[in-house]
Amino acid sequence: MKKSLLKISVLVVSVLMILTFSLAAATTAAEKKVTLTYSIWDSKQLPSMETIANNFTELYPNITIKVELTPWAQYWMKLDTSITAGGGPDVFWMNVFMPKYASNGVILPIDDKIEADNIDLGNYPEALVELYNYDGKQYALPKDFDTIGLWYNKMLFDAAGIKYPDETWDWNTVTDAAKKLTDTSKGIYGIAARRTGQEGYYNTIAQAGGFVLSPDKKTSGYDKPETIAGLKFWIDLIEAGVSPTIQQMTDTSPVSLFESGKVAMLYDGSWMAIEYGKTNEYTKDKVDVAVLPKGVKQAVIIHGLGYCINAKTKNPEEAWLFVQYLGGKEAAVVQAETGTVIPAFKGTQELWVESMPSLNLKVFIDMLSYSVPLAGSINTPKWWDVETKYFTQAWTGKISIEDAAKQVATEMNALLSAE
Amino acid sequence: MESLKSNQKNKIKARFRSKRKYNDWMWAYIMIAPLMVGIMYFYFIAFFQNFFFSFTDLNAFGKWSFIGIANYVKILKDPTVWQAFKNTAFFTIVSVPISICLALFVANLLNSKIKGRVIYRTLFFLPVVTMPAAVAMIWRWLFSGDFGIINYFLKMISIEGPSWLNDPKYAIFTVIIVAIWSSVGYNMVLFLAGLQGISPTYYEAATIDGANSFTIFFKITLPLLTPTIFFVLIISLISTFQVFDLILMMITDTSVALEQTQSIVYLFYKNAFVYGDRGYATAISIILFFVILIVTIAQIKYHSKWVTYDV
Secondary structure (H helix, E strand, O other), X not given: OXXXXXXXXXXXXXXXXXXXXXXXXXXXXXXXXXXXXXXXXXXXXXXXXXXXXXXXXXXXXXXXEEEEEOOHHXXXXXXXXXXXXXXXXXXXXXXXXXXXXXXXXXXXXXXXXXXXXXXOHHHOOHHHHHHXXXXXXXXXXXXXXXXXXXXXXXXXXXXXXXXXXOOOOEHHHHHHHHHHHOEHHHOEEEEOOOOOHXXXXXXXXXXXXXXXXXXXXXXXXXXXXHHHHHHHHXXXXXXXXXXOOHHHHHHOOHHHHXXXXXXXXXXXXXXXHHHHHHHOOOHHHOEEEEXXXXXXXXXXXXXXXXXXXXXXXXXXXXHHHHHHHHOOHHHHHHHHHHOOOEEOOOOOHHHHHHOOOOOOOXXXXXXXXXXXXXXXXXXXXXXXXXXXXXXXXXXXXOOOHHHHHHHHHHHHHHHHHOO | OXXXXXXXHHHHHHHHHHHHHHHHHHHHHHHHHHHHHHHHHHHHHHXXXXXXHOOEOOOOOOOOOEOOOHHHHHHHHOHHHHHHHHHHHHHHHHHHHHHHHHHHHHHHHOOOOOOOXXXXXXXXHHHHHOOHHHHHHHHHHHOOOOOXXXXXXXXXXXXXXXXXXXXXXXXXXXXXXXXXXXXXXXXXXXXXXXXXXXOHHHHHXXXXXXXXXXXXXXXXXXXXXXXXXXXXXXXXXXXXXXXXHHHXXXXXXXXXXXXXXXXXXXXXXXXXXXXXXXXXXXXXXXXXXXXXXXXXXXXXXXXXXXXOOOO
């Protein structure tokens, strides 16, 4: 009796064990469930990013993507703090600040993965691929690019009887138009002379033949006369009285002024297309965009975001699968169709242009041929602050632009040599 | 026989008493243990960690190496830090006395049995419990140069209002106004408590002797309130020296007025989180700590000269 009971129990246990092991084996054969955190900062792009994430999960059902939106003002602080704490998102947006992250080894170089999966980097504009290359290693796949255009208020142009801007316009034309459009009795200005680099004076600096940062990222271009000429373009506009003062533009942002019809022309990025063309009630039927007026030559600042992988991610394989998908054609098409940004992937830009037929969005693509990448080094926030400090004083007329530029060059060179 | 028994009894009682006392102490420590652990870690240990890192070049990602007193030397030579100290000192010297005087005045008024004093007390205390972000947003809108309500009303009496938040000469006063507005309620509550600690017999005696309200206030109320004033002065100075959130939320970071308005803690935030220079930032915070420490010690040392405790 006992012996047979023993035999039966041994049999039952071994069967159970075989079953358990085969079940376990079956589960390990199927992929493990992974959740990746994906960090972004633009609320306007949240819907398209979630669509892309859902499409990706349909292809790879075991990988769920958690899209985290952190407003721009807190994005970098949150990213730095979470990375220092040993965590941080698995995949996140990166921009011109990349050198800081690459030099500290907190993002993953992806050259080996690009080679292994035969990614063709020729599918993206060269300037963008280079933007995300540091010390010979590639750290991100380009997501989108943006250029700067001359946005204008057609209603105000019609009222003043001026022809709309086109590709023949240069600095003199735009200054004349601004003078004709300014009507101080109504509080309307011809143009907003913004004290910002990417949307403002970086473009005119390049158009005057100057530069902000040398290609080797070791010297500042602010003491060169061509650079100063590019800055002076805006000071002249303020002195001519055709632009709001910098105090007015800090109290009320240039975008708000443009959207309330107080400013007739505004240099702004392609990323504002949805805001000006669809969302804003005032501008959506009144504005259009043209190429930037040329200076000594034609130039425009190009920048674009990239997708980076956290060096400490627990799921590098899955993170790379997602980044590969994000950088691919399908994701680019989703971005183009929602009109949020111009995707970097070749051949998908036309969809973006057609997403808002009321606006002449083609100009942003036309400008690619003479685009200059946005300058960045490891200490970019520091010398951006130096620019703010001195150029704000020049914009208020407290110091001359020449003095301001030379001061900026001195301090910027000191910061660059400390890198 | 009897003494032996009572001795034994005493010893047992003594042992029982000290065991009870021991139990009491043990439970007391257990009860405060969670709080003590938190304070130990987030305040004491964090402070010494900060102090340590002020001698390094700690960066945004935790990398650091020893650099001795280089940060402190840099602070001495940095005009931005000096200006921020001046801004903070000016801000404190103007807002604290005004806030205290106003709170004293209001507390005195609301201490008498007037109708609706509970409502008034609540109204005065509301700014204290309102979210700083909401406070800053609303005041920012009110003070807006071109489109704000304050300048609109000024225009109606034909005064051209300045750019409150973006004119370097005015911005700090704007922040001071909002700081006073949000702190009067808190100080008022403390003064009300102090006022109610004054025995009414003094007032009775004074009225019998025929004193008027001014004499009563200056000769009786104020001297007996000096302990409370002393307390309020200490905590107000300590917290006002650390002003940060109002400036962060009311002044744009690219504003012309920032250099003349930014406080020491704002500079700490900028260096630590925008520039990533966390070693330098901690050195700034350590200097602020010593400044506040010296001011507080000076106050405590000389307080007996003007504070009268129970007469």
